[in-house]
Amino acid sequence: xxxxxxxxxxxxxxxxxxxxxxxxxxxxxxxxxxxxxxxxxxxxxxxxxxxxxxxxxxxxxxxxxxxxxxxxxxxxxxxxxxxxxxxxxxxxxxxxxxxxxxxxxxxxxxxxxx
Amino acid sequence: xxxxxxxxxxxxxxxxxxxxxxxxxxxxxxxxxxxxxxxxxxxxxxxxxxxxxxxxxxxxxxxxxxxxxxxxxxxxxxxxxxxxxxxxxxxxxxxxxxxxxxxxxxxx
Numbered sequence: 693x694x695x696x697x698x699x700x701x702x703x704x705x706x707x708x709x710x711x712x713x714x715x716x717x718x719x720x721x722x723x724x725x726x727x728x729x730x731x732x733x734x735x736x737x738x739x740x741x742x743x744x745x746x747x748x749x750x751x752x753x754x755x756x757x758x759x760x761x762x763x764x765x766x767x768x769x770x771x772x773x774x775x776x777x778x779x780x781x782x783x784x785x786x787x788x789x790x791x792x793x794x795x796x797x798x799x800x801x802x803x804x805x806x
Numbered sequence: 807x808x809x810x811x812x813x814x815x816x817x818x819x820x821x822x823x824x825x826x827x828x829x830x831x832x833x834x835x836x837x838x839x840x841x842x843x844x845x846x847x848x849x850x851x852x853x854x855x856x857x858x859x860x861x862x863x864x865x866x867x868x869x870x871x872x873x874x875x876x877x878x879x880x881x882x883x884x885x886x887x888x889x890x891x892x893x894x895x896x897x898x899x900x901x902x903x904x905x906x907x908x909x910x911x912x913x914x
Contacts, residue, residue: 729847734904734905734906734907735892735894735904736904737901737902737903737904747900748900748901750901750902780847782847782849793854794851795839795841795851796851797841797850797851799846799848800847800848802847
């Protein structure tokens with residue numbers, strides 16, 4: 693069974709640009725959540741989707757957005773990039789009710805903003 | 807104040823030693839996760855707990871809901887256990903909070 697796939701693995705963008713990251717969950721998983729990891733702040737929760745609906749959102753500005761498609765694949769978008777957005781972005785999928793089943797993480801997308 | 811506190815931050819052990827990593831949290835939770843992260847970034851979920859104790863191979867995780875405390879134990883540690891271990895909680899308000907991680911190095 694294929695794991696969680698995140699694309700691209702690496703990305704370099706310029707301040708002010710926007711970026712879209714993709715996450716394909718494990719087949720059959722309906723929940724996808726997104727996280728940001730930085731050396732200074734550690735792991736932080738961005739948002740969570742279940743059956744195409746955003747179930748909850750972390751404490752990030754509106755420049756961070758996401759969506760989930762009917763096949764459970766998810767994208768997150770960051771607009772007007774800032775230097776501080778440089779981070780490892782991880783997504784995780786789970787089988788059913790969000791947060792009540794184990795999380796399966798992708799390998800992440802490492803975003804560098806210059 | 808961090809909602810999740812882990813200790814120790816860094817841990818060095820000799821191969822074969824028994825290891826304990828602690829996690830305390832301040833919010834009401836629906837579940838607690840123990841995660842393992844190797845260099846390069848990949849994260850593996852080790853346990854998800856809402857009560858009691860779970861065991862998988864040499865790893866044991868316990869949680870005390872009343873005391874808002876969880877421990878991860880590694881018996882007979884091995885160099886391949888070297889990684890960062892992260893405690894995460896899903897709050898009853900449906901937010902995820904993460905500890906800052908415990909960096910474990912097991913020396914042969």
